[in-house]
Amino acid sequence: MKLISLAILFCIITFTNTFAQVDYASQIQPIFSANCTGCHGGTSGVTLNSYSAVMNSTGAQYGIKIVSPGNAALSPLVEKIKANPSKGGRMPQGGSLSSEQITLIETWINEGANSVPTSIEDDAKTPLTFALDGNYPNPFNPTTTIRFSMSNSATVLLQVYSIRGNLVLTKNAQFGSGSNQIPVDLHGLASGTYLYTLTAHSPSFGIQRVNGKMLLIK
Ligand code: HEC
Structure with a gap:
């Protein structure tokens, strides 16, 4: 349990830093x-x-x-x-x-005394479109893949919650523009509906969030 909290904390810290780069x-x-x-x-x-x-x-x-x-x-x-x-x-x-x-x-x-926050120079002009394409398969047991597309590259945080609001999984990574996938494995968790949030972060467009729902059936 301690390890999981540490891992989540680590994700949040990495995530925040990526976002907080000074301009x-x-x-x-x-x-x-x-x-x-x-x-x-x-x-x-x-x-x-x-x-x-x-x-x-x-x-x-x-x-x-x-x-x-x-x-x-x-x-x-x-x-x-x-x-x-x-x-x-x-x-x-x-x-x-x-x-x-x-x-x-x-x-x-x-952070390097950069003139522009690093690695976002190419993205700075285009506004972000961020769309959720759902998860397949759905219902699933115990693995599924969440698909989404973005117009820019960005750091994306996935948070999966049980229907009671408990955070059961977080993932955080940098993704490119176009279609992207995040594999999800909920083995060991009870059957039922799970809610998830994808948050895209970039210093050029700020934060955008999309929400989805998926059903684990064992
Ligand atoms: C009212 C005039 C004035 C203002 C306003 C001012 N400075 Fe200075 N600054 C000076 C003078 C005169 C010196 C040289 C004497 C000294 O270091 O006290 C100096 C020296 C410096 C030096 C050292 C350079 C060396 O000699 O090696 C730095 C660095 C510096 N200032 C940065 C700043 C920054 C950053 C600001 C704004 C937050 C600022 N100064 C505002 C007048 C000013």
Whole structure:
């Protein structure tokens, strides 16, 4: 039982991370534009008015690039927005960012300091259509296959519930555009109706959900 809870927790964490990737243009640049660019069009080697300028800035005091992709702890940019930096004063000069803004910047750098969240560039323009094509066979014993189609690639989470609302199975994987299948095995479970939810997640279109029903007969 403990193992199953751990496995579910793991799925949820992986899933959440995939979804939570920080987007530079909509989440990071606005922080710099509101708090930093008034001074940093070159002050102390730092220009913060575009992605490429941020990535190419070498701090005059630190002598290294202010962003070290994948490593917030080694990035002067992060040290300078926290209390008591090793060189000079806390940024923005004369104030401070909120802890949420600081965490967001750290997360963006730790995720690789990308200009766009990774691997969704191709999907960003098309809205998602996500359709459930049912499960076959149905009724089944004890295996069946859920089919669905999507216009984009996305992470999809499957959750199967008993009629009483107990979660009996979760699966989470990345799927491509077009027709897809998820095999389901409910051996060891009682005959009856099971409900399921497919949730597709992608930073480009957010969340979409479809629901289905299936009948296990032994
Ligand atoms: C009012 C002007 C002002 C604002 C606003 C400001 N800075 Fe600075 N910044 C400076 C000055 C002056 C220095 C050099 C002196 C120092 O480090 O205290 C500096 C230094 C830095 C450095 C170190 C570069 C080096 O010398 O190695 C970084 C990184 C930095 N700022 C980032 C930021 C960020 C990020 C923001 C916004 C959250 C910001 N600054 C807002 C004036 C400003």
